[in-house]
Every structure is written in structure tokens, then in C-alpha cells.
Amino acid sequence: MSGREVYRLTMIGVIAACVLVSYLVIKQRLGDDDPPKPGPRPAFQLPFPCGETWRLTTYPGHDDYDIDFFYAAGPSAGREVVASADGTVEWAGWNGTLADGSAAQPGTVGTRGGLGFGVILSHGGGWFTTYGHMNTWPAVKTGDAVKRGQLLGRVGRTGSTQVDHLHYEQHDDTRDPKHTRGVEDKVESVFDGVASGITSDGSASTGPLRVAGPVSPDQRRTSRNC
Structure with missing residues (x-):
């Protein structure tokens, strides 16, 4: 050559x-x-101790797929809230705003917006769970590794509510290009492999479904978070 x-x-x-x-x-x-694809959905369980039965509800304007949990056998206040699956604490603390948009003092009841005392867990593969309106500071802190069934806090009525209950969400973060863990990546919650039945809030002005129609009926589930 x-x-x-x-x-x-x-x-x-x-x-x-x-x-x-x-x-x-x-x-x-x-x-x-x-688009990114989610990892396998974790084997989520009800966010309450094994054997407890809870009522799952929603209401117009709540955002589709959001769940309010009420204890079926008595008062909800003070009952344990536990992790739905293994994960890492993405956020734990206080979040609340007043009518003028300013930050509310920790522990305020009936704020204009906010989870109150709450926790967000990352479960890997783009999956997150949200727990809100606890009665005081969470039992975990940001960055902690948690196991399914581990105590996160207790049911309360802090933040944007005046009624004792747990606000709960499941998120597939790969649905939202901005990865904000906002409305667009909310999905129907699944517990122990069974869909929750809480989907539409019946309002076309709230997402991610944005359809007018009947509000999803109440459901009852017994925890197998054992």
C-alpha cells in the first residue's frame, strides 16, 4: 500500500x-x-399498619387520583402513618401558605395551600409517594432510607385542611418532562396489586384527567402492610 x-x-x-x-x-x-420509561411499580401497600381498615375518598377539585384516608373503625387523629414501600425520604417537613401567599407557621390548621407536616418518598424508577396533613413533625428526615411499614408520622389536620385525615398520592415521575412531581405525573394508586378505585375528582379544571363527570365513589381497604 x-x-x-x-x-x-x-x-x-x-x-x-x-x-x-x-x-x-x-x-x-x-x-x-x-420519553423515559418508569421502572417496575413497587409493591405498594396501604400506608397504615397491617390489619387496619380505612375509607378512601376524594372530592371535586381535589386533583384526580388524590386520596383522603379516614380510619373506618373510629377517629383518624393520631393513628400511625407508615411507608407504602421501601424508599428514600425525598422531603420531610412543613409546607403551608396563608391566604396572602406568605408562609404559614408550622402546625397551622386550615391554610390556603400546602401538605402541612408531610413526607415525600422516592422509591426508584421514577416512583414517588406523598403523605400529608400529619399532626406534627415527621418521624423521618430528608435523606433517610426507610423500609416498608416504617413509621413516618401520625394522622393530623395541619396544612390545607381542618379535618383529621391522611392525604396520599402515588406518582410516576417519568410522565412529567420537568420532573416536578406535580399534577401531570399523578397516577391511580395501587395497593397490594389492586387498583384503589379513586381516579376522577369529577372536575374538568383539575388534572391530570381534566374531565367533568362523577366523583369516584368511596372505597374501603384493609392494610396488608405486614
């Missing part, structure tokens, strides 16, 4: 390498066209 042919093949290789690098850089900057 002559020197000219060696030079020619070398230059072809250099050009090909440059084209490949340019393609990879452009692809990285533009992002992958394929």
Missing part, C-alpha cells in the same frame, strides 16, 4: 470519527426523543 493510500484511509477514519462525535454531542444537547 502506497503512502498516498495510507494517508487517504487515515483521513477517512478521522472524518468518520469527527462525524460520530458531532452526532453524539448534538444528540446529547437535544435530548433523547424517546
Whole structure:
């Protein structure tokens, strides 16, 4: 092989390498066209100790898929709230706003917005669970590793409510390109492999379904978080 042919093949290789690098850089900057896919849904259980029966409810304007839990055998206040699945504490603390938009003092009841004392758990694969309106500071802190059934706090009425209950959500974060764990990535909760039955809040002004129609009827579930 002559020197000219060696030079020619070398230059072809250099050009090909440059084209490949340019393609990879452009692809990285533009992002992958394929949306991210969630990991396997964790084996979520009811967020209460084994054997307890709870009533699952929603109401117009609550956001589709949001669940309010009320203890079926007596008062809800002070009852244990436990992790639905193994995970890591994404956030634990206080969140509440007053009518003028300012931050409410921790422990305030009946705020304009906010979970009150609450916890958000990350379960991997884009899955999150949210627990709100606890009676005082959570029993866990941000960054903690938790096991299914571990105590997170107790039912209360802090934040945007005046009634003792647990506010609960399941999220598939891969549904939201901005990964805000907001309305768009809420999904129907599943407990012990069975869909909760709480889907529509009956309001077209709230998401993610945004359909007018009947509110999902109340459900009853017994915890197998054992």
C-alpha cells in the first residue's frame, strides 16, 4: 500500500470519527426523543399498619387520583402513618401558605395551600409517594432510607385542611418532562396489586384527567402492610 493510500484511509477514519462525535454531542444537547420509561411499580401497600381498615375518598377539585384516608373503625387523629414501600425520604417537613401567599407557621390548621407536616418518598424508577396533613413533625428526615411499614408520622389536620385525615398520592415521575412531581405525573394508586378505585375528582379544571363527570365513589381497604 502506497503512502498516498495510507494517508487517504487515515483521513477517512478521522472524518468518520469527527462525524460520530458531532452526532453524539448534538444528540446529547437535544435530548433523547424517546420519553423515559418508569421502572417496575413497587409493591405498594396501604400506608397504615397491617390489619387496619380505612375509607378512601376524594372530592371535586381535589386533583384526580388524590386520596383522603379516614380510619373506618373510629377517629383518624393520631393513628400511625407508615411507608407504602421501601424508599428514600425525598422531603420531610412543613409546607403551608396563608391566604396572602406568605408562609404559614408550622402546625397551622386550615391554610390556603400546602401538605402541612408531610413526607415525600422516592422509591426508584421514577416512583414517588406523598403523605400529608400529619399532626406534627415527621418521624423521618430528608435523606433517610426507610423500609416498608416504617413509621413516618401520625394522622393530623395541619396544612390545607381542618379535618383529621391522611392525604396520599402515588406518582410516576417519568410522565412529567420537568420532573416536578406535580399534577401531570399523578397516577391511580395501587395497593397490594389492586387498583384503589379513586381516579376522577369529577372536575374538568383539575388534572391530570381534566374531565367533568362523577366523583369516584368511596372505597374501603384493609392494610396488608405486614
